[in-house]
Amino acid sequence: MKNEIKKAIAFxxxxxxxxxxxxxxxxxxxxxxxxxxxxxxSGQCNSSPDYQVGFFANITQDLLDSFDEAxxxxxxxxxKYNAHFYKL
Numbered sequence: 001m002k003n004e005i006k007k008a009i010a011f012x013x014x015x016x017x018x019x020x021x022x023x024x025x026x027x028x029x030x031x032x033x034x035x036x037x038x039x040x041x042s043g044q045c046n047s048s049p050d051y052q053v054g055f056f057a058n059i060t061q062d063l064l065d066s067f068d069e070a071x072x073x074x075x076x077x078x079x080k081y082n083a084h085f086y087k088l
Contacts, residue, residue, distance in 0.1 A: 006035040007070045008078035009063065009085040022055045029055040030063055032070050059088060
């Protein structure tokens with residue numbers, strides 16, 4: 001099985017290191033997470049924020065548009081459990 005790229009809208013909770021580093025330590029923030037899955041056939045995934053798109057205080061049309069334009073397939077688990085992240 002080959003490597004797959006998946007994408008999701010994720011939330012960094014207040015006081016998390018990611019939210020704090022990006023200036024959202026008090027409120028948390030939304031961002032696009034890219035995941036490289038099935039690394040070397042192991043079934044494991046590595047994920048990272050899409051720093052080029054940036055971080056958002058709220059779900060915005062810019063975030064949704066950026067998600068649509070990002071590489072990869074939408075993560076089915078995120079679509080199921082965080083469906084409210086994908087609509088205004």
